[in-house]
Amino acid sequence: MFHKILATAAVCVLAAALAISISLRRPRVAMAASTAVPAYAKNGDLLPIANYREWTYLSSGFDPSSSPKDGQAQEHATFDNVFVNPAAYRSFLETGAWPDKTVIVLERREARNKGSICQNGHFQGKTVAGFEVQLKDEARFPGKWAFFTFDSPDSNGTLMPQGASCVSCHAAHGAVDSTYVQFDPTLLPVARKKGTLSEAFLKEESAAAAKK
């Protein structure tokens, strides 16, 4: 399932820090109850993230895939929209790295190709075809990062096992700390400037440049 997450730059959110990100002058406790993330159910599921559509947008992919295949748009094409909690985004702009409690949301939304005045190309429809979260919670997860998959944005998220392909692929190919910053156009230059790109990514990039 996480094969397609690559269209996203990996990111995250600070639980209590969301309040801080919104206003330094607002008492930190003000938003803690309703917006603290990540928050878990007793069984370890991740609780829904109510306001992710108001988080910071990172990027979108159109039918991205790590598998070579027919390059034509699929019948059920999707957009991968990626959001991150604003506090983590601002932290990344300053440091080129993700703080603890970073939460990155991947919303896979149906692509439609005709409607209203749109005669060609694709726009986004109402159906959310997939919903996944990558988050950093250092005290909770041995590998710091964890991945959750959701039936819908309103459902609880199920923890993916540490041996899942998404986990190993992110760890091996993520440009910054297990996250796909290489697909986020505003963060990649920050990571390059701050020197936080992974060695593995820099090697892949050099190898790709040498082929050209």
Added chain:
Amino acid sequence: MFHKILATAAVCVLAAALAISISLRRPRVAMAASTAVPAYAKNGDLLPIANYREWTYLSSGFDPSSSPKDGQAQEHATFDNVFVNPAAYRSFLETGAWPDKTVIVLERREARNKGSICQNGHFQGKTVAGFEVQLKDEARFPGKWAFFTFDSPDSNGTLMPQGASCVSCHAAHGAVDSTYVQFDPTLLPVARKKGTLSEAFLKEESAAAAKK
């Protein structure tokens, strides 16, 4: 140029209200100097919108067009990313309508089709190939709305004449108040519920449904 803006839901931003949207407890004057939008140069150009990437994301299109043509992805494909000032977004969620000083940003970004582990589909690159703003400033513009085109996100924006095709197309086909809410998946249901969809859009929608 605005033919391709259709992949976007039309929206806007309240100048001083940006401060309000960020924190009700923050003194309104605190952010006025740096983030008040829209702000104009003496010659009437629109000043750059520094932090639009932290505004609320509305939607993206992939090579959307109002012209029927070859359906394959173009050699220089682009994503149309649309953002709106957070205060206007929240106002729309409550009312289904855009307040005065709404500012909608269209960022047209290059699509890349291979890179890192992405073997198929498209992701977004660093080049911003187009940048346009639609804004509502009732006291300044006779038609309430105005359109500005920019050489880059950092440049000043040039006002498009009221007779430009973008203006008439938005007015004729915009689902809500000259804006393309029909392409924004989170706002279209709000407008439908609040009864703010334009008569012209509802007619087009009925006609399209009758054809099926």
